[in-house]
Amino acid sequence: xxxxxxxxxxxxxxxxxxxxxxxxxxxxxxxxxxxxxxxxxxxxxxxxxxxxxxxxxxxxxxxxxxxxxxxxxxxxxxxxxxxxxxxxxxxxxxxxxxxxxxxxxxxxxxxxxxxxxxxxxxxxxxxxxxxxxxxxxxxxxxxxxxxxxxxxxxxxxxxxxxxxxxxxxxxxxxxxxxxxxxxxxxxxxxxxxxxxxxxxxxxxxxxxxxxxxxxxxxxxxxxxxxxxxxxxxxxxxxxxxxxxxxxxxxxxxxxxxxxxxxxxxxxxxxxxxxxxxxxxxxxxxxxxxxxxxxxxxxxxxxxxxxxxxxxxxxxx
Numbered sequence: 001x002x003x004x005x006x007x008x009x010x011x012x013x014x015x016x017x018x019x020x021x022x023x024x025x026x027x028x029x030x031x032x033x034x035x036x037x038x039x040x041x042x043x044x045x046x047x048x049x050x051x052x053x054x055x056x057x058x059x060x061x062x063x064x065x066x067x068x069x070x071x072x073x074x075x076x077x078x079x080x081x082x083x084x085x086x087x088x089x090x091x092x093x094x095x096x097x098x099x100x101x102x103x104x105x106x107x108x109x110x111x112x113x114x115x116x117x118x119x120x121x122x123x124x125x126x127x128x129x130x131x132x133x134x135x136x137x138x139x140x141x142x143x144x145x146x147x148x149x150x151x152x153x154x155x156x157x158x159x160x161x162x163x164x165x166x167x168x169x170x171x172x173x174x175x176x177x178x179x180x181x182x183x184x185x186x187x188x189x190x191x192x193x194x195x196x197x198x199x200x201x202x203x204x205x206x207x208x209x210x211x212x213x214x215x216x217x218x219x220x221x222x223x224x225x226x227x228x229x230x231x232x233x234x235x236x237x238x239x240x241x242x243x244x245x246x247x248x249x250x251x252x253x254x255x256x257x258x259x260x261x262x263x264x265x266x267x268x269x270x271x272x273x274x275x276x277x278x279x280x281x282x283x284x285x286x287x288x289x290x291x292x293x294x295x296x297x298x299x300x301x302x303x304x305x306x307x308x309x310x311x312x313x314x315x316x
Contacts, residue, residue, distance in 0.1 A: 004039040005168045006096055008136070010104035011042035013148050018044040022054040025104060027148050034161070037307060041096050045109035045132040049085045051078070060108045060117045064127045067117050069108055079131070082109065086135035093136075098143060099167040100160065103133050105149035112137065112147050142229040143167070154315035155235075163232045165306045166190065170228060178217040183224055184209055192302035194231050196244045201231035242272040245281050248297060255292045264288075278313040 011018050015026030047053060056074060060067035069079045104110045110130045117128035129137075137145060144163040151157045169190075173182050187194075187209045195202040205227050212220050245268045249261070256264070267281045282303065289297045297303065306312055 005037060005099050005164060006039050006041055007164065008093060008096070008098045008101035009040045009042055010102065010107065010110045010148075011044035011047070012104055013102060014040060014042055016042065016044070018047045018053055020046070020053075020055050020057045025148070027151075029151070030102065030148065033310065036309070041093070041098060043089065043093075043110075043132070045082065045086065045089070045130075048089065049078070049082055049109075058108045060115060060128045060131075061119075062117070064117045064125070064129075067128055067131075069131055082131045083135070086132045089132070090136050090139040093140075097171060098140070099171060100144040100146070100164040101136060101140075102151070103130065103145065103147040105147040107133075109133070112145055142225065144229075144232070154312075158312040158315070159235060161310060161312055162193075162305045163229075166193070166228070166232055166301070169301070170225065174221065174225075178221060180212045180217070180220065183212065183220060187224070189299050190228075190301050192244050192248070192300045193305060194228070195247070196236045196240050196302060197234045198231045201227055201234075205231070238272050238274065238278075241278055242268050244302065245271070245285065248285055251294050251297055252288050252292060256288070274316055277316055282313065 009030070010025075012023075012025045013027050013030055015024050015031065017024050019025065046055065046058065051058075056071045056076075058069055058078065059072055061070050062068045067079075068077055069082050070077050103112045105112075106115055107130050108115060108128075109132045111128070112133045113129060114126040115128035115130055116124040116126055118124050133145075136143075144160055144167060146156065146160040151160065170186065173186050176182060187205060191202065191206075194205060205224065208215075208220070208223055208227065215223070246265075249256075249264055249268075253261075264281070264284055267276070267284055270276045271278055271281050285297075286303055288294070289303065
């Protein structure tokens, strides 16, 4: 892409010294690798809310569904102050066109899940959501989100980054003049990627696009976006990927020899049982796509959903 993708991010993950102790939690993958393709929009709720650096540590207490934000030692309650700021901040982020947000794990303001919430006896349970993170996810329910801790898992990292790149391509469609053909073209090029996440969504989106002329453009775009982001939030498994790989193999039934077909089937099976990473059968299929100049598969983002340099499909 010519234009970098915009992602919101907890400021400390970029190496900014904004944490309560004056430190940071810089992540080299986010800054040095993913950062080559991303324009980050940093947010530090506690600093932007006026708490300063360094500052007394905060924690969540009370009801996990609506916790209070309280300082650890002095017990000052800053809940309303943070909530008021968070509502304004997320509304202000609308203009940035974010394609995702990376939160700081375990943060009482920015943790997206499993944040400690303390009961009246001072005992913690990991069942909370940071106050700013909750406000963001409520305001932008379709925007991909993750925390940096979960991004250490290769499969979750691949899932998130794939969603981010799809979101950017969909935003490109949204920013142009609305027309049925734009949605049809987008859907055609993303069919196999969607199928690798959910056959149900793949079928529902196909029906939606086929009946596009009976809908207003606003309804078509809205319904398609919802189904798209829902499908991408689902996990692509080796079984789902293998089904897509075998489907692609069908496009070469007239070109491949019996030995080549057997080799490809065996490679797909090796991937399915965990012996090789996804990149192995994909490399073989990409070879055949180029060799036989297969037009439909050449257009599929499934084969190249994000830059090869990110090495997302090399994990077991």
